[in-house]
Amino acid sequence: MSHALIVSKFGGTSMGDLTSMQRSALISAERKSTVVVVSATSGTTDKLIEIAKSASQGRMDDCEKLVFSVKERHLGLAGQAGGQEQTVAMLQSYFTELDLLVQNISLLKELTPRAYDHILSLGERMSSLIFRDVLQAALPNKKVTLLDARTVIKTDSNFGKATPQIDVIEREAMARMNLSGDQVYVTQGFIGGDSEGNTTILGRGGSDYSAALFAEGISANVLEIWTDVAGVATTDPRLCPTARIIPELSYSEAGEMAQYGAKILHPATIAPAVRKNIPVFVGSSFEKDLPGTWIRTSVDHRPAVRAITKRNAQALLTITTPSMYNAYGFMSGLFEVFGRHRVSVDCVTTSEISVAVTVDNATLENEKFIRDLETVGNINIEAGYSLISLIGNELTLKPSLAKTIFSTIDAVNIRMMSLGASSYNFNFLVKEEDSKSVIQKLHKTLIEEV
Ligand SMILES: Nc1ncnc2c1ncn2[C@@H]1O[C@H](COP(=O)(O)OP(=O)(O)O)[C@@H](O)[C@H]1O
Ligand SMILES: N[C@@H](CC(=O)OP(=O)(O)O)C(=O)O
CATH class of the missing domain: 3.30.2130.10 (VC0802-like)
Structure with a gap:
């Protein structure tokens, strides 16, 4: 294979509105990403959680308002992205799924872990559907395919925080994806599927982990995490304005940071990269030309x-x-x-x-x-x-x-x-x-x- 295999992940803020989606699409096109993993539009997972909870507690007014706002936002985005008939029809089928789930949860006044994961999966399924159209518009000469992550990211049935089955993922990724460079795949972060066909989730913030699993599955050359800050910083810039971006980090340092609360990376993200020795880049989709952070096996500067x-x-x-x-x-x-x-x-x-x-x-x-x-x-x-x-x-x-x-x-x-x-x-x-x-x-x- 002559071209580099790049897996790029875009978080919720990078999917927040059409402009952010277009910016993210431009980055994917420039980098020649083979797999693009996306999160739900910013705030949508929180809303879906609230929808599930309010339905189970019989708070139907709250629930309906939230369902309406989720539908409106995504219909609006799909329209702005070109309003393709197939996309809108698919979106409507997701809305039907959401309505049915809400009806069942409110009828039984019970939110099962299985229903919870299914309802949360809709965020990533809706954003990826719309983002596929945005990326296709940025890559008119390529085939951009929407890949259902549940067919590749195979997990156990531990709903809420499922454990991925690494060997199965590798097998499915290689079997289902054409890596020749002719195809670009858009897929969902955060979600997976168990052996019984149920939808599972990898836990909050799990899209980074999904991207790392895809990278491992196809033995990618680079894993890119695009977010709303210009790389991994010395501390959370929201807490400390004098925080600085770290140009290079070792896997061990990055793994410890993620484990102990640096929200920029999901704690499990580094392990798949280590297993295949894949360098990880973290950068801002809002300022794509900044140098960002590179995470690799060893680095020259190792401060105390x-x-x-x-x-x-x-x-x-x-x-x-x-x-x-x-x-x-x-x-x-x-x-x-x-x-x-x-x-x-x-x-x-x-x-x-x-x-x-x-x-x-x-x-x-x-x-x-x-x-x-x-x-x-x-x-x-x-x-x-x-x-x-x-x-x-x-x-x-x-x-x-x-x-x-x-x-x-x-x-x-x-x-x-x-x-x-x-x-x-x-x-x-x-x-x-x-x-x-x-x-x-x-x-x-x-x-x-x-
Ligand atoms: N050490 C750190 N370096 C950079 N960002 C950090 C760090 N610790 C916490 N963060 C926070 O992580 C956020 C990015 O993670 P997240 O909100 O999950 O983004 P995304 O939606 O793109 O996945 C930043 O806005 C920042 O506030
Ligand atoms: N949408 C999921 C998964 C995720 O990783 O999102 P983000 O990349 O926006 O942190 C969540 O909010 O937990």
């Missing part, structure tokens, strides 16, 4: 502190057992409960009789999980925290790091901290209301003034 990230809405669970002293099996019993409920743990500390772990606040809504934990020990729950992470290189070898952190934010109570398991990160828990100023102060001391 590269970036600072934050995960909000964290809860601290402390599980205590008086019998832990000299007892074996407490830890395995405890983590077996986490594993069984598929709850991931970000930060752990232990003492002789207790273990403290951080989890997303949303985990507390899983009553069965909490009940099962209570069989292992007594639980204390504290909510309202943010997990701050310093991401860098050889952090375990920096004797002055802890002193600098503590003296920079000396008025703030650090509730828990973790250093040592990875040389790439140092994380600690602070109250959510302190988190923004903590990030700004640490960014100044550990990044701007270094």
